[in-house]
Amino acid sequence: MNFALSDDQKLIRDSAENFLADASSSAAVRRAMENDTGYDPALWQRIGAELGWCGTHIPEAHGGLGLSFVELTLLMEQMGRRLVCTPFFSSICLAATALMEAAREDARRRLLPRLASGEMTATLALADSGVDWRPDALTASARRLGSRYVLEGRFRHVPDGASAELLLIPALLERRWALFAVDGKAKDLVRKPLKTLDPTRRIAEVRLDGVGLPEDALLGEGPEVGEGLNRTADFAAIALAAEQLGGAQQCLDLTLAYTAQRVQFGQPVASFQAVKHRCAEMMVMIEAARSVVYGAARVASAGPGTTELSLEAACAKSLASDAFFFCAQEAIQLHGGVGFTWEYDPQLYFKRAQGTSHWFGSTPALHERVASPLLGPAR
Amino acid sequence: MKMSDDEIFRLEVARWLRAHLRGEFECLRHRGGPGDEDAHPELRKRWERELARGGWTCVGWPREHGGRGLSIAQQVIFHEEYARAGGPGRMGHIGEGLIGPTLIAYGTEAQKRRFLPGIVAGTEFWCQGYSEPNAGSDLANVQTRARRDPATGEWVLHGQKVWTSLAHESQWIFVVARSDPESKGNRGLSFLLVPLDQPGIAIRPIKQLTGTAEFNEVFFDGARTAAENIVGQPGEGWAIAMALLGFERGVSTLGQQMHFAHELDLVCEMARVNGAASDPAIRARIAQAWIGLKVMRYNALRMLAGAQDGHLRREAMMYKYYWSNWHRELGKLAMDVLGPDGDVVSDDPTRTRLQQLFLFTRADTIYAGTNEIQLNIIAERALGMPKEPRFEKGKS
Numbered sequence: 165m166n167f168a169l170s171d172d173q174k175l176i177r178d179s180a181e182n183f184l185a186d187a188s189s190s191a192a193v194r195r196a197m198e199n200d201t202g203y204d205p206a207l208w209q210r211i212g213a214e215l216g217w218c219g220t221h222i223p224e225a226h227g228g229l230g231l232s233f234v235e236l237t238l239l240m241e242q243m244g245r246r247l248v249c250t251p252f253f254s255s256i257c258l259a260a261t262a263l264m265e266a267a268r269e270d271a272r273r274r275l276l277p278r279l280a281s282g283e284m285t286a287t288l289a290l291a292d293s294g295v296d297w298r299p300d301a302l303t304a305s306a307r308r309l310g311s312r313y314v315l316e317g318r319f320r321h322v323p324d325g326a327s328a329e330l331l332l333i334p335a336l337l338e339r340r341w342a343l344f345a346v347d348g349k350a351k352d353l354v355r356k357p358l359k360t361l362d363p364t365r366r367i368a369e370v371r372l373d374g375v376g377l378p379e380d381a382l383l384g385e386g387p388e389v390g391e392g393l394n395r396t397a398d399f400a401a402i403a404l405a406a407e408q409l410g411g412a413q414q415c416l417d418l419t420l421a422y423t424a425q426r427v428q429f430g431q432p433v434a435s436f437q438a439v440k441h442r443c444a445e446m447m448v449m450i451e452a453a454r455s456v457v458y459g460a461a462r463v464a465s466a467g468p469g470t471t472e473l474s475l476e477a478a479c480a481k482s483l484a485s486d487a488f489f490f491c492a493q494e495a496i497q498l499h500g501g502v503g504f505t506w507e508y509d510p511q512l513y514f515k516r517a518q519g520t521s522h523w524f525g526s527t528p529a530l531h532e533r534v535a536s537p538l539l540g541p542a543r
Numbered sequence: 544m545k546m547s548d549d550e551i552f553r554l555e556v557a558r559w560l561r562a563h564l565r566g567e568f569e570c571l572r573h574r575g576g577p578g579d580e581d582a583h584p585e586l587r588k589r590w591e592r593e594l595a596r597g598g599w600t601c602v603g604w605p606r607e608h609g610g611r612g613l614s615i616a617q618q619v620i621f622h623e624e625y626a627r628a629g630g631p632g633r634m635g636h637i638g639e640g641l642i643g644p645t646l647i648a649y650g651t652e653a654q655k656r657r658f659l660p661g662i663v664a665g666t667e668f669w670c671q672g673y674s675e676p677n678a679g680s681d682l683a684n685v686q687t688r689a690r691r692d693p694a695t696g697e698w699v700l701h702g703q704k705v706w707t708s709l710a711h712e713s714q715w716i717f718v719v720a721r722s723d724p725e726s727k728g729n730r731g732l733s734f735l736l737v738p739l740d741q742p743g744i745a746i747r748p749i750k751q752l753t754g755t756a757e758f759n760e761v762f763f764d765g766a767r768t769a770a771e772n773i774v775g776q777p778g779e780g781w782a783i784a785m786a787l788l789g790f791e792r793g794v795s796t797l798g799q800q801m802h803f804a805h806e807l808d809l810v811c812e813m814a815r816v817n818g819a820a821s822d823p824a825i826r827a828r829i830a831q832a833w834i835g836l837k838v839m840r841y842n843a844l845r846m847l848a849g850a851q852d853g854h855l856r857r858e859a860m861m862y863k864y865y866w867s868n869w870h871r872e873l874g875k876l877a878m879d880v881l882g883p884d885g886d887v888v889s890d891d892p893t894r895t896r897l898q899q900l901f902l903f904t905r906a907d908t909i910y911a912g913t914n915e916i917q918l919n920i921i922a923e924r925a926l927g928m929p930k931e932p933r934f935e936k937g938k939s
Contacts, residue, residue, distance in 0.1 A: 166847035167841070181818055435929040440922035447921055449862045452838045455858060459841035467679060479834045531830035538811050539820040 165462050169238075176235055180242040182214070187444035188246035190509050193364060196249035201250040201327040211250055212282015212514060218256050219280035219498035222264070227277030232465035233399065237457065244410025247512055251285045254324040257403040259286035262332050266343050266392025267383040275330070275345065275383075289319040289370055290397065298453065304335035304372060306342055313337070313377040315344060318370070325368030326357040332383070334374065334393055341389035344381050344466070351375070362519035364512060381503040395470055398477035401524035402460045405477075407486035408520055409450065409457050412484070413489035415513050416446045419498045433498075438491045442494050449487040456480050481529040485521045492517040520542070551857050553620045559597055560628040567629075568593065575632030576802055578903025580757040584712050587634045591665030593717075601639050601663050608647055608655065609663035610779040610791065622798030625803070638662035638669040642717050642736075658715075658736070672704040672718035672761060673738075680916045682892045683729035683781065689720035696770035696892075698735055699728055700743070700763040706910065710759040714739055718763075719784045722777045722867035732780030741765060751881060753902040761900065773799045796843045796862065800836060804868065806900060807832055809876045809893055819880040828876050835869045860925045864917040867907035 171175070188206055193267040212218045220238040222228025236257070243252060260279045263272050278284040291303040304317025315335055325331065331346045331353075346353060354371040384392070420443060423434035433439050462482035463472060495510040496503035503510050525533070532542060546554075564572065568590055574582045594600050603618045604610020613621065633639065643662045648652050661667030670723030678684040687702025708714065712850035716737050739746070743766030775783045802900055811829060814820040820829075842865070845858040877897035878885040885898065908914045922928040 165844055167845045258702065325593065387827075416926075420928070424928070432929060435932055437919070440926075440928050440931075441915070441918040443926055443928060444864075444918040444921035447857065447926060448864055451836075451857050451861045452842070452865060453843055455838050455841035456834070459837070477839050483834060484837070528827060531827040532823075534830035535826040535835055538833060539815060539826055542823065542826065543821045 165459070167462070169234075169459060173238060174236060174260070177238045177242065178215075180239050181245075184242055184246040184248060188243075188248045191511065193247045196526060202364075203251060203327075207248070207311060208250045208252075208282065208285075211252065218260075218282040219253070220256070222260055222276050222280040224255075224473070226264075226272055227280040231282075233402070234461045235460075236462075236463050237294055237403060240403045240406040241410035241457075244407030245414040247516060249364050249467040251287070251324045251328065251398075253365075253404065253407065254287035255279055255282075255285045257400050258288040258323065259328075259332050261399045262288045262343070262393060262396040263383070265396045266389045271380075271383040274380075283326065284330060285328050286330040286391075287322055287324050287330060288327065288332045288396065289322045289334070290335075290393075291319060299538055300337045301508045302334060302341070304333055306335040306344065308338070311379045312430055313344065313379075313381060314398060315346065315372045315375045315377060316366070317372045321358075321367050324366055325354045328367065331370065331456075334389070339384075340385055341393075342385040343365075343383045343389050343393070344377060345383055346372070346375060346377065346381065347442055350377075353528070362515040364516055375526075384534065386392075391470060395473060397467040397524055398470075398473045399464055401477040401481040402457065402464050404520060404523060405453070405457045405480040408462065408481075408484035408488040408517070409453050411513050412446070412450050412453065412491040414490040415488075415495040415510065416443065416450060418509060419443060419446070419495045420512075422499050430479045439498060442498060446487075446491045446494055448484075449490055450504040453483040453487040455478075456483050475537075478525065478530040478533045481524055482527045485517075485527055488513075488517040489521055549616055549620060552617050553624060555916060556599075556621050556624040557628065559599065559830065560624060560630060561598065563593055564628055564630060572629035573631070573802075573805060575634070577632070577907070578753060578755075578757075578899045580632060580708060581755055582631075584634065587631055588665065588668070590631060591633070593637045595604065595663060595665040600635060601643060602661075604639075604643065604647065604663075604886075608643075608659050619797050623801055626798045626801030629805070634668055634709070635662060635665055635881055637713075638667065638707065641671065641787050642669050642715075645717075645774065647716075649769070651785055653771060654736075654774070668709065669714040670707050670710045670713040670716045670761075672707060672716045673878075674706045676705055677701060680913055682784075685719055685721055685732060687718065687720045687858055688724060689718075689722045689733055690724075691770070692767070697767045697787035698733075698737075698770065700735070700737065700766045700768070702763050704761040704763075705758075706749075707746075707759045708757050708760045710739065710761050716761065717774075717787075719780045723778070727779075729781035731778055732784070733777045733861060734774040734780040734783040734918060735768055736774065737763075737768040739767060741766055747891070751903075753814065753899060754931060759839055794864075797840070799866070800839050800843065801840070803873070804836055805868075806873060806877075806896075809896060810873065810880055813877070813893060813897065814880045817880070817882070817884070819882065825876075825880060826838070828872075828879075832869070832873055832876060835865075840867070841867055843891065857925050860921050863912060864921065867904075868914070869905050871904040874901035879899055 208304050216229060219228035219230050220239060224230035260276060263276055278285060300377055304315060306313050315333060317335060329348045331348060333344045333346050335342055335344060352373045352375045354373060356365050358369060360367055408491040423431050424435050443503060454456055457480045461477035463476045492510060492514040496514055499510055501538055502508045571583060571586060571590060575587050601609060602611040602613045602621050606612040633702055643659060644660055655687055675683060675686055677686060687700060689698045689700050692699050716739055718735045718737050719732050720735055721731055722733035743764050745762040747760045749758045749760060750756050751758065816826060819825045842858050842862060849856045849858065878901045881897060886911055
C-alpha cells in the first residue's frame with residue numbers, strides 16, 4: 165500500500181485548504197450556523213457548481229469526477245478543519261455513497277448526476293437504535309399498494325434531515341431490505357428540526373406517517389441493499405473520521421498559535437513544559453489517527469471486502485473520535501479563561517467532537533466490533 | 544495469475560527461513576527480543592553466521608559494501624517474513640543497523656574495508672557507548688575523555704559508559720568521548736571505535752528489575768584505540784552520533800511490529816483460554832491494542848512514503864513515543880489477563896514470556912529517549928514550540 169500522495173491529490177488538498185481558510189472562516193461559520201438550514205447556500209453553490217467537489221468519488225458515467233475515496237477524505241479533512249457548514253457529508257458521503265452501494269443502475273443514473281453537480285441535496289436515514297448505527301436494525305416498513313408503495317417509520321437523528329431535498333429511506337418490504345427515495349416535500353412526511361448542542365451541523369427527526377410513493381421511488385431491494393447500506397455506513401464512518409481528524413488538527417493549530425503569543429511570568433506559555441507536553445500528546449494522537457484514517461481511505465478506495473472495510477472503519481472512527489475529543493478538550497484547557505468564552509473557537513470544535521463521537525459507532529461499540537473476531541462474541 | 548517479483552521474493556525468504564530455522568536453531572524461535580536479549584547468545588551468534596551464509600544479513604546495504612541491495616519494499620518483506628517465522632532477536636543489529644550505515648556514510652575507505660565485512664559475515668559484534676551516569680537525557684554532557692598519546696598517536700580513553708547492551712557479547716564499542724578537555728555540551732566530542740578486549744576496559748553487568756542483565760557498565764581506564772579509529776574529524780562526534788540515531792528508524796520497524804503482533808496473539812490466546820475474554824474492559828483494551836498495531840503499520844508505511852523527501856516528518860517523530868507506550872501498555876494488559884496467576888512464577892513458557900513483557904517494557908519508555916525527552920523533541924522540532932529555558936550552574 166503506497167501512502168505517498170500523487171501531485172493531483174496534493175493539489176486537491178492544498179487548494180481546498182486555501183479556499184476554505186477564507187470561505188469558511190470563523191466569522192463565516194458563525195454566520196452560517198445562525199441560518200434556518202444551518203448552512204450558507206452561497207458556499208454550497210461554490211463547492212458544488214464551481215469547485216466540483218460533490219462529484220469527487222461519483223463515477224464519471226454518473227456525472228462525477230470518478231476519483232477515489234482518498235480524494236474524498238482529503239476534502240473531508242480540510243472541511244473538518246474549518247467546521248464547514250454545508251450538506252456535503254449528508255448529500256455526498258452518505259446519500260451518494262448509498263446510491264452507489266445499494267441502488268439499482270437506473271436509479272443511480274437518474275439521481276447521482278444531480279448530486280454530483282450539487283444541484284440537489286439528499287440524505288440517508290439510518291436507524292440509530294442499535295449501539296453502533298448499523299443499518300441492520302430496520303425501523304421503517306413499506307407495503308405495496310398496487311403499483312405504489314406506502315412507507316411508515318421514524319428516524320430520530322437524520323443529518324440535514326430537515327433541509328435535504330431528497331431522503332433515502334431503508335425499509336423492510338415484504339420481509340426484504342428495500343431502499344426508497346422520498347421527496348422532501350412529500351405529503352405525510354414529517355420533518356422536525358432538532359436544536360443541537362453542536363450548532364455547526366443540523367439533525368432532524370424524520371417521521372413517515374404512511375407516505376405514499378410512486379413505483380420508481382423503490383431504488384433497490386433484496387439482501388444486497390442491506391449489504392450496501394452496511395458498507396455505506398462504513399464508508400461514511402471513514403469520511404467522518406477524516407473530518408474529525410481535520411478538526412483535531414485545527415484544535416492543535418489554534419492552541420499553538422494562542423500559547424505562542426500569550427505571555428505569563430514574562431514568557432510565552434508555549435515555553436512551559438507542562439504546556440509543551442500536552443501539545444505533543446495532541447500531535448501523537450492526531451498522527452496516530454491520521455495514519456489509520458489515510459490507511460482506511462486507501463483500503464476503501466481499493467474495493468475492499470465487507471469485513472475488511474468494517475474493521476478499517478472501526479479503527480479509523482474510534483481513533484479519530486478520541487483524538488478529536490482529546491484535542492478539543494485540551495484546546496479549551498490550554499486557552500485558559502478565553503477557552504471558555506463563546507467568542508473563541510475551541511468551544512465549536514468541542515461540541516462538534518462530542519456530537520460526532522456517537523455517529524456510526526461510539527468508541528466502545530467500535531472496540532467491541534474489533535474484539536469479537538479476536539476473542540469470540542461478547543457474552 | 545502470475546506472481547509479482549515481490550511475491551516471489553516473499554516466498555523465497557519464507558522458504559529459506561523454514562529450511563534453516565530448525566534443528567539446533569529451532570529453540571531460538573521468538574527468542575532474544577527486547578527483555579530476552581541474553582537468551583542463547585552463542586547459538587544466536589552461530590545463527591548470524593547461518594544468515595550470512597544465505598546472504599540474509601545487511602539486506603538493505605548496497606552490494607558494493609557486501610549487502611544484498613534490496614529495495615525498500617523487499618526489505619520490508621524480509622523483516623516481515625523474518626518476524627513471522629519467529630526469527631530470533633538479531634545479535635548483529637547494532638552493527639547492521641547503526642554503525643554499519645554510519646561507516647558507509649561517514650567512514651574512510653580503510654574503515655569500511657576493515658569493519659564492514661565482519662558485520663556482514665556475523666563474526667564481529669558491536670555495542671553502543673553513548674549514555675553515561677551523568678549523560679542520560681542530557682546526552683551531550685559526556686564526561687568520558689579521549690586524548691592523543693603523543694608518542695603513538697593512539698587515542699587513550701578514561702571514563703564510564705552505562706546501559707550498554709550486549710557489551711559482554713561484543714568485540715567493538717563505538718564511543719562518544721570528549722576530546723577537547725576545555726569544551727562543554729555537544730562541542731569538542733569525537734566518535735571513536737574501540738576494541739573491547741583490552742586491559743584498559745572493564746565490563747560489569749547491571750542486574751535489572753527483570754532479574755536478568757542485558758545492560759552493562761563499561762569502564763575505560765587508559766583504554767586505547769588506534770589513531771585511525773575515529774569517524775569524522777575530532778570535534779565532529781556529536782554530529783556523527785546524531786546521524787547514527789537517524790538510522791535507527793529504518794524499515795526494521797515493520798519487523799518489530801510482527802513481533803508485537805505475535806505478543807498480542809499470545810495475550811488473546813491466554814484471554815480465550817482463561818476466560819478473561821469475557822470481561823468487557825479486557826475486550827476493549829485488547830481491541831485498542833489491535834488498533835494500535837494498525838496505527839504502527841500504517842504509520843511505518845507513511846514513514847517509508849515520506850522518507851523519499853529526506854527530512855524527518857511528524858509520523859517519524861512520534862513513532863518511538865507511540866510504540867514504546869503501546870508496548871508498555873501491552874505488558875500491563877498481559878498481566879491483567881493473567882490475573883492472580885501473573886504473580887506466580889511457573890515453567891509455563893507463555894506465562895513467563897508475558898511476565899517478562901510486563902517487566903521489560905518498563906525500559907521501553909526510558910531508553911533511546913525517555914517519554915519526557917520524546918515529548919520535548921515533538922514539541923520543539925515538530926511543533927516549533929520555544930525551547931525550555933536552560934539553567935547553567937552558578938546562574939540563578
